[in-house]
Amino acid sequence: MREVRARRVAVIGGGANDEHEVSLASAAAVTRAVEANGMDVVALTIDRSGRWHHGDGGPLPSAEAVALVVSCDVAFPVLHGVNGEDGAAAGLLTMIGVPFVGSPVRAGAIGMDKWVTKLVAQAVRVRTTPGVLVRSAADASSMDAVPPFVVKPTSGGSSNGVTVVRHPGELAAAIELACGSGDTALVESFVTGREVDIALFRDRAGVLRAGAALEIGVADGGVFDREQKYDGTASFTVPARLCPDEHAGVESAARALYDALGCAGVARFDFFVTETGVVLNEVNTTPGFTEQSQVPLMYAATGLGYEGLVRELIDAAEPAA
Structure with missing residues (x-):
């Protein structure tokens, strides 16, 4: 196992939004992986009303929560949705000077706004859903x-x-x-096509690394809804059943968007593969991150397991010595 410089990591989960429970699951998984990598964890949770908690304790004054984050080498926010993924967490961490895993403010804010994401995609010649x-x-x-x-x-x-x-x-x-x-x-x-996702992250050496493409099994005329995402019934095929040209189209579009949006850390790009080509569905700059989530499955298919992926993301976030 390659040594990681970070020794104390703030894992931040929860959030004041309707993805609170999903974020808690992601944070718990990241916490396990950070500990398995031999690092200390400062587990912080933001409750549904926006109050901070440390571990199982009661609400903390915001100043105390910030002090705990500042005491860490790196923060690993897994705050899905508004008031987190939308650049809010990145803005806070940037302002207090703590390196963090994930995209900066601009990428998070644009990626969360599906309409603005469409405009950016069109500007870099990635097809979008009308x-x-x-x-x-x-x-x-x-x-x-x-x-x-x-x-x-x-x-x-x-x-x-x-x-x-x-x-x-x-x-x-x-x-x-x-x-x-x-x-x-x-x-x-409504777009008729196969739902295919791919994830990218830029490692410490500056290499943009793709996971295996993943295909979501959805009945004809249906959508990959919340129930399927979290009740364990979703059907994933990894790697996706793509011909070389289809795979090249998916990965090329994702790479163009990762750079155009200014992403960092890991981001997931969701596409439809249709008879006439690849069409963007949406972008997730803080995707679901349990061991069974799509992104870890994509990297596991390339030989990079969950603990290794967490280690790589922390290593990339840590500033050069």
Whole structure:
């Protein structure tokens, strides 16, 4: 095992959003891996109301929580969703001068905004799902496109607030649901194709390393929803069943987006592989990170196990001596 310089790591989980429980699971897995790598862990949790906790203790004053983070060599935030993945955690850690695993503010903020991500993708010639930005259910009355659609919140993750609309009369309710999980929603054309994801991280030597592509088993006409993601019924094929040209298209698009967004740490890029090529679905700059999550499975298929992946990410985050 290669020695890692960091000896004390702050693992931050939870968060004041609807992905709180998912983040707790990711943080618990990262904590186990950090300890298995022989490092000390400072386990910090942000509860649903935004208060900080250390271990199993009660709420901490924010100043005490910051002092604990500052005492560490590296922070490993696994705060999925708003008030974390969206650049909030990166901004705090940058301001207090603690190196951290993951993307900086800009990449997190852009990646969380699915509409802005589309604009960036189009600028670097990565195809995206045709869609429009809407602000309320009233916008449904002015749309003349033909279903099926996928309606989703512009921000957020874990497929919260996502609906497949097959009839025009369902659109207003779907928009209202999506806007309930964020200020705006996207109404996108339903794309027929295989759902294929790939992950990238830049290691300490500056090499951008890809995991194996992963294909998600979804019934025709369905979506990979929250229930499938977390109830253990999801079907993953790793590596994905892609021809060389399809794989090259997926990886090339992911690499272009990783650089254009300014990502760091590990990011997951979700695509549809269609008869006419690769189409971007969305980007996750703080993807789910338990041992059974998609990203660790992708790297395990290349020979890099969970503990090794955590070690590599911490090593890359640690500043040069």
